Amino acid sequence: xxxxxxxxxxxxxxxxxxxxxxxxxxxxxxxxxxxxxxxxxxxxxxxxxxxxxxxxxxxxxxxxxxxxxxxxxxxxxxxxxxxxxxxxxxxxxxxxxxxxxxxxxxxxxxxxxxxxxxxxxxxxxxxxxxxxxxxxxxxxxxxxxxxxxxxxxxxxxxxxxxxxxxxxxxxxxxxxxxxxxxxxxxxxxxxxxxxxxxxxxxxxxxxxxxxxxxxxxxxxxxxxxxxxxxxxxxxxxxxxxxxxxxxxxxxxxxxxxxxxxxxxxxxxxxxxxxxxxxxxxxxxxxxxxxxxxxxxxxxxxxxxx
Amino acid sequence: xxxxxxxxxxxxxxxxxxxxxxxxxxxxxxxxxxxxxxxxxxxxxxxxxxxxxxxxxxxxxxxxxxxxxxxxxxxxxxxxxxxxxxxxxxxxxxxxxxxxxxxxxxxxxxxxxxxxxxxxxxxxxxxxxxxxxxxxxxxxxxxxxxxxxxxxxxxxxxxxxxxxxxxxxxxxxxxxxxxxxxxxxxxxxxxxxxxxxxxxxxxxxxxxxxxxxxxxxxxxxxxxxxxxxxxxxxxxxxxxxxxxxxxxxxxxxxxxxxxxxxxxxxxxxxxxxxxxxxxxxxxxxxxxxxxxxxxxxxxxxxxxxxxxxxxxxxxxxxxxxxxxxxxxxxxxxxxxxxxxxxxxxxxxxxxxxxxxxxxxxxxxxxxxxxxxxxxxxxxxxxxxxxxxxxxxxxxxxxxxxxxxxxxxxxxxxxxxxxxxxxxxxxxxxxxxxxxxxxxxxxxxxxxxxxxxxxxxxxxxxxxxxxxxxxxxxxxxxxxxxxxxxxxxxxxxxxxxxxxxxxxxxxxxxxxxxxxxxxxxxxxxxxxxxxxxxxxxxxxxxxxxxxxxxxxxxxxxxxxxxxxxxxx
Numbered sequence: 001x002x003x004x005x006x007x008x009x010x011x012x013x014x015x016x017x018x019x020x021x022x023x024x025x026x027x028x029x030x031x032x033x034x035x036x037x038x039x040x041x042x043x044x045x046x047x048x049x050x051x052x053x054x055x056x057x058x059x060x061x062x063x064x065x066x067x068x069x070x071x072x073x074x075x076x077x078x079x080x081x082x083x084x085x086x087x088x089x090x091x092x093x094x095x096x097x098x099x100x101x102x103x104x105x106x107x108x109x110x111x112x113x114x115x116x117x118x119x120x121x122x123x124x125x126x127x128x129x130x131x132x133x134x135x136x137x138x139x140x141x142x143x144x145x146x147x148x149x150x151x152x153x154x155x156x157x158x159x160x161x162x163x164x165x166x167x168x169x170x171x172x173x174x175x176x177x178x179x180x181x182x183x184x185x186x187x188x189x190x191x192x193x194x195x196x197x198x199x200x201x202x203x204x205x206x207x208x209x210x211x212x213x214x215x216x217x218x219x220x221x222x223x224x225x226x227x228x229x230x231x232x233x234x235x236x237x238x239x240x241x242x243x244x245x246x247x248x249x250x251x252x253x254x255x256x257x258x259x260x261x262x263x264x265x266x267x268x269x270x271x272x273x274x275x276x277x278x279x280x281x282x283x284x285x286x287x288x289x290x291x292x293x294x295x296x297x298x299x300x301x302x303x304x305x
Numbered sequence: 306x307x308x309x310x311x312x313x314x315x316x317x318x319x320x321x322x323x324x325x326x327x328x329x330x331x332x333x334x335x336x337x338x339x340x341x342x343x344x345x346x347x348x349x350x351x352x353x354x355x356x357x358x359x360x361x362x363x364x365x366x367x368x369x370x371x372x373x374x375x376x377x378x379x380x381x382x383x384x385x386x387x388x389x390x391x392x393x394x395x396x397x398x399x400x401x402x403x404x405x406x407x408x409x410x411x412x413x414x415x416x417x418x419x420x421x422x423x424x425x426x427x428x429x430x431x432x433x434x435x436x437x438x439x440x441x442x443x444x445x446x447x448x449x450x451x452x453x454x455x456x457x458x459x460x461x462x463x464x465x466x467x468x469x470x471x472x473x474x475x476x477x478x479x480x481x482x483x484x485x486x487x488x489x490x491x492x493x494x495x496x497x498x499x500x501x502x503x504x505x506x507x508x509x510x511x512x513x514x515x516x517x518x519x520x521x522x523x524x525x526x527x528x529x530x531x532x533x534x535x536x537x538x539x540x541x542x543x544x545x546x547x548x549x550x551x552x553x554x555x556x557x558x559x560x561x562x563x564x565x566x567x568x569x570x571x572x573x574x575x576x577x578x579x580x581x582x583x584x585x586x587x588x589x590x591x592x593x594x595x596x597x598x599x600x601x602x603x604x605x606x607x608x609x610x611x612x613x614x615x616x617x618x619x620x621x622x623x624x625x626x627x628x629x630x631x632x633x634x635x636x637x638x639x640x641x642x643x644x645x646x647x648x649x650x651x652x653x654x655x656x657x658x659x660x661x662x663x664x665x666x667x668x669x670x671x672x673x674x675x676x677x678x679x680x681x682x683x684x685x686x687x688x689x690x691x692x693x694x695x696x697x698x699x700x701x702x703x704x705x706x707x708x709x710x711x712x713x714x715x716x717x718x719x720x721x722x723x724x725x726x727x728x729x730x731x732x733x734x735x736x737x738x739x740x741x742x743x744x745x746x747x748x749x750x751x752x753x754x755x756x757x758x759x760x761x762x763x764x765x766x767x768x769x770x771x772x773x774x775x776x777x778x779x780x781x782x783x784x785x786x787x788x789x790x791x792x793x794x795x796x797x798x799x800x801x802x803x804x805x806x807x808x809x810x811x812x813x814x815x816x817x818x819x820x821x822x823x824x825x826x827x828x829x830x831x832x833x834x835x836x837x838x839x840x841x842x843x844x845x846x847x848x849x850x851x852x853x854x855x856x857x858x859x860x861x862x863x864x865x866x867x868x869x870x871x872x
Contacts, residue, residue, distance in 0.1 A: 038603035125483050129505060129820060195597050196669050204491045204595045205821050275669050277597035279821045280505075282672055 011094035012085045019084035023227035024048035026262065030269040037273040048227065055220035063213045069121035072114050073218040077225040079111040084232050088239040090254025092162030099159045101149050104236070108145065108191075111229060112138045118222065119200075119210035130209015133280045134200035137190055140287035144187040147294040151180040152240050154301040161240065169243040176300035181241035183294035185264070188237060190287070192230035192265075194272040199280045230268075234261040312389035313339050316359065323354040335559055337708065338392045338773055345380070345397040345406045352382060352395065352409040352416075361386045361393060362702070363415045363689045364775075365801040367786050368423030370454045374769075377401040378429050382409060382416070383773065383786065387707035392773045399429050408434040415689030415806055426453035441515040444469040452523060459520060459527040474511040476501040483820055487516060491595045491824040494834040498811070498823070505819040510812050517834055525798040526790065531557060531766065534795070535629045538785070541800060542836040543624060544587065545778040547580050549785070549800065549836075550629040552776040555710055556785040557631045557795075560772030563760050567712070569633035571753040574712040575646070576616070576626065577776065578742040578749070582653070583612045584779035585735045585742075588831045589660075592732070595828045596673050601664065608656045615649045618642060633759030643750050654743050661736050674728035678814045678826035681726055688810045692781020692803045693738070694830055697723045697730035704777035716748045718777075728829040738779075768796065778803050780831045802836030 028045040035042025062069065085095040086104050093100065112134065119131030153159050155176060156167035168177060190197040200209045214222055238260040247253055278286070317331050320341060327347030332340050343351050355361040364383040371379050377400050384393040399406050408431035410416045420431040421440035428451040431437070442452075445466035451457060476482050476499075486497035495516040501509040521541055529537055538553035539546040551573050558565060565573070586609035593601035613623040619638055620626035628636045638646075664670050680690065685698040695702055704710070705718040721737035723730035770789045775782050781803025790796030807830045814826050 034599070037600055039607050040603060125481070129483065132504075198597065199821070202597070202821065204597060204824050207490055273600045275598065276593065276601075276667075276673055277821075278669060278672060279819060281819075 008094050011091070015084045015087070015089050015094055016081045018089055019081060019228040019232055020224070022258075023224065023231045024052060026231055026265055027227045029262065030265060030272075033266060033269050034273050037270070052220045052224060055215075055223070056217050058216040058219075060216035060218055064121055064123045066121050068117055070218075072118035072121060073214065073221040073225065076111050076114040076118070077221045077228065079107055079114060080225045080228045080232060083107045083111065084228070086161070087232050087236045088161060088165050089235050090257050091250050092165065096160055096162040100161050101153055101159050101164070104161065105142075105146050105149065108233075109138070109142060111225065112142075115200075115210050115222065115225075118214070122210070122213035124213045126206040126208070126212045127210050129206050130200045130202070130212070133202075133206075134210065136280050136284060137197065137199060137287075140284040140291075141187050141190045143291050144183055144287060144294050145191070147291065147298055148180040148184040148187070149240075151176050151294070151297045151301045154298065165239055165243050168240065169246045172244075174300070175305045176297045177241060179297035179300060180294060181237065183290050183297060184237050184241065185267075186290045186293075187287070188230075188233055188264070189268055189271060190283070191233045192268055193226055194230075194268050196271075196275040196278045197283050198272075199277060199283055202277060230265065231261065234264045234268075238264055310336075310389070310391075312386065312391060316355075316386070316391075316393065317341075319354055319358060320351055324350050327351075334771055337390055338394065338559075338771070340394040340396055340771070342396045342398070345399055348380075348382070348395060348397050349407045349409055349412060353412045355384050355393065355395075356413055359386060360388055362686075363413045364392075364784050365786070365799065365805070366416060366419040366423060367797065367799040368427040368429060368453065369788065369797045370427050370451075371398075372401050373455050378404060378427055380406050380423060380429060381786075383784070385707065385775070387702055390708055392708070394771070394773070404428055405430045405432050407432055410434050413689070414687045415809065418805060418809055419801075425451070427451050428454065438472050441518065443518075444471050452520075457523075459523045471497075471513040473499050473513060474509075477508060479503060480508050485823060487513075489824075491591075491828060492834075493591075496832075496834050498827075500815070500820065500823060502820060505821065507815050507818050507820065507823065510815060512808070512811065514808070514834060514837070522798055522800060526795050530793045531631055531795070534798070535631060536627060538800070539625055539627065539629070542802070542833055544584050544833065545580060545780065545783070545836070546625045547576050547629070548776045548778040548783055549802075551577060551711065552774050552783050552785040553787075553798070553800075554629050554631050555774035555776070556772040556787045557789075558772070559774060560770040560787050560789050561631070561762060561766050562770075563632055563762060565633040566757045566760055567754045568637070568756045569758040571712045571716075571749050572634055572638055572758065573629070574716060574749045575638070575746055575753075576619070576628065577711065578746045579612060579616055581742045581779045582739060582746075583609050583616075584831075585739050586612070588735065588779070589732075591831075592825065592828050595824045596670070598670070601660070604656075605660060608653055608660070611649050611653060615646065618645070630759065632762055633757070635759070637758050643753065646746060646750055650743055650746060654740075657736075657739055657743075664732070671729065673822075673825065674732060674829075675725075676727050677818065677822050678728045678829050679726050680810055680814050684810065684813045685726075688813070689806050690781075690810050691806055692778070692831075693731050693734045694807055694810065695781065696721060697734045698726040699724045702782070704775040704782040708775050710774065710776060712749055712752075716745055716752060718745060728825060731829045735779075766793070780804055780833055780836075781807060783836075802833060804830065804833045804837045808832055808837060 027048040032042045032045060086093050086100055116131045116134050119127040152164040155174060156164040158164060201211060202209060238257055242260060313333060321328050324347040327344035328341060330342035334340060361384040364385050367381040369379040371377060377398055380397045380399055382395040386393060397406060406429055408420050410420055411433060418440055420434055423429055424431055425440055425442045447463050450463055480501045480503045483500045483502050485500055486492055487495040497513045499511040500507055521537060525534055525537055535550040535554050539550035541549040586605045590602040590605040617623045619642055620628050620636060628634050680694060680698050682698045682700060685695050685700055699722060701720045701722050703720045705713040706720055719741055721734050721741060723734050766789055768789050768791050772787045774785050783803055784801040786799040787795045788797045811827060815823050
């Protein structure tokens with residue numbers, strides 16, 4: 001095996017491990033932050049790891065014999081990890097190629113669709129409502145993500161994520177990129193499943209929606225997938241739209257990226273803490289407006305601003 | 306016939322004109338209570354005259370087994386004529402052999418549950434009732450056993466009948482069912498709504514409740530005595546316990562013909578308003594939690610906490626104060642604590658203003674509450690809804706003003722009314738009431754007279770007297786009716802909690818809404834199921850056929866939870 005292939009594999013492993021191992025820590029930090037806003041003491045930072053460990057050792061109760069229902073949580077986590085290898089984390093994406101931005105869009109959608117399928121396969125009326133809400137929300141948010149990524153592509157004149165980052169680092173901010181980054185940040189709130197858009201789970205209405213009939217290891221895997229997804233999406237946002245300062249040294253760039261991701265997720269958590277939950281059709285109307293914002297960014301990009 | 310006021314004479318004349326010779330007797334046992342004995346055949350005409358030709362508002366129906374008094378069964382429909390501060394009682398004697406009476410539900414929709422309840426409890430059939438299903442008895446309760454009849458012993462356990470299910474309506478064609486309950490995250494107590502949905506849209510619903518029966522009314526007239534009754538009443542509800550004990554004491558005081566001393570009435574007012582403050586803050590937190598706004602939940606409960614500490618300092622308990630007794634109070638508020646009340650409430654008031662500003666400016670809260678869970682004024686009046694839901698639909702009723710009790714005649718309350726009829730209007734009404742309660746406490750502590758806190762009851766309490774009392778609970782008006790009996794206990798004690806009428810409005814409120822809105826719509830009523838479901842006799846699992854001891858249960862649990870055990 002050549003040296004290049006080895007380094008690609010190594011970087012893939014690093015990205016996957018970052019997504020897997022840091023996601024619970026970030027979630028722990030967000031939980032602590034939420035507790036402070038609530039005037040609570042809050043759980044220790046390691047609580048999310050402990051939760052996963054506990055759930056992995058718990059009994060797995062199933063409401064349906066289907067294979068899809070059995071494996072969907074694992075597949076969801078796997079799809080998020082594949083996404084991690086396509087997203088730049090401190091350096092160019094390990095599995096980057098000319099056109100990988102289209103693959104990012106598809107893989108991101110796959111992880112959401114798998115969560116929906118888990119819901120439908122569990123044969124619970126609450127999961128069913130949760131699944132259909134997830135689908136509606138996906139239809140509203142996905143266009144925003146696609147258009148903002150296209151803005152980057154149009155600006156840089158390439159469909160490769162790594163090249164977009166390189167272009168943005170070298171050329172500095174443009175109006176279109178700033179507007180697109182705002183739109184993608186607003187989409188992140190729903191992608192991370194945070195209030196006011198945690199509508200598919202809505203504990204108080206449909207008892208967790210897709211999660212309601214999951215238990216034990218499968219619940220742990222789906223939770224883990226959701227936490228990893230918010231981390232990977234935050235990386236996508238900061239690496240493409242806020243790539244500066246870039247030193248070219250991997251470790252420093254990675255540390256900077258981790259700090260920026262933390263800042264972005266803290267903003268997401270603050271919005272989460274000060275908002276009640278919207279109804280799904282209200283959320284769709286909201287993202288229709290955000291889509292309009294992202295389209296205006298695209299218009300700016302097309303005229304070269 | 307002895308009728309004192311003009312209004313009473315007018316009502317008497319109206320009823321006499323409508324039902325003629327069927328009006329058998331009119332009496333005014335207390336200045337604020339007018340009792341009509343009527344022929345049961347004329348009950349519908351009489352009820353119609355009251356609700357259509359006067360502003361009378363339906364309260365509740367009491368079914369009494371008077372066979373030991375040689376009078377058959379009594380069905381007493383209670384109404385309130387708020388503008389004249391009068392209670393009206395339509396008392397119908399039902400023959401003990403032919404136990405039927407015309408239902409008034411077709412004319413007074415708010416009587417729906419009450420009429421099903423007296424059918425369940427004493428076995429008088431409301432004829433022409435639109436929905437004659439079982440209401441409060443368990444599904445496996447045997448037919449023909451009526452727990453509130455006098456010959457039914459309070460400790461009798463009928464045999465249970467295994468696998469029975471409630472009679473619930475089937476969904477309309479093309480819709481599916483989403484169950485909310487019997488156990489559900491946003492219901493603090495068991496209650497079962499069967500929501501019929503098309504997609505997420507509600508096209509209908511059905512309800513089965515009364516899972517929390519605790520036999521309180523039965524205990525009150527068979528196992529307890531007058532001096533114990535206020536303590537039992539306080540345990541009707543874990544939130545508005547003082548309201549029920551005050552209401553029970555006031556009803557008994559009226560029946561006996563005594564009045565609590567002025568100081569006791571002021572202290573009752575202060576405690577009632579403290580209870581309203583902590584209950585409304587509790588509600589605000591729960592409502593916020595239902596729409597996922599955990600920060601508001603945590604903050605409003607933090608603001609509430611000093612009020613709980615204050616009541617603990619006054620009474621020894623955060624809740625269930627145990628201060629009330631018939632004739633007054635058992636415990637005074639010392640002077641230094643009176644001063645401290647102001648001190649504790651100042652920061653509460655300041656923080657409440659901040660919370661109010663925060664939620665008024667929150668567009669997401671407005672999006673979730675404005676125009677949602679609408680209860681039109683017309684429906685609210687027909688179902689006889691009370692409390693903040695009624696006031697949020699523009700109906701200016703408040704027991705503190707309509708039937709002044711405690712010290713509310715000297716420290717009058719202001720009625721907080723909104724016209725929005727939606728959840729947001731209910732939020733605003735409660736926020737206004739919080740401010741009003743703070744003002745009332747301040748006024749009451751300033752004007753509180755000295756003197757004794759209890760009126761002694763000098764003589765034996767004679768049987769056959771009635772007393773009706775209302776208290777404005779945070780959730781609405783609570784009604785207690787007592788009829789005194791021999792052996793130092795009431796012959797009949799009827800409690801109507803505010804959630805009882807309010808819950809009946811849920812089907813009208815959720816029609817056409819989405820599943821997402823149902824929890825907050827039900828939550829906007831501030832429902833209290835244990836209050837509503839106080840009447841019943843037996844825990845069905847603990848039937849007489851088999852009573853498990855604690856050790857047996859423990860052993861069974863250990864066997865079941867052992868590896869490979871039966872699940």
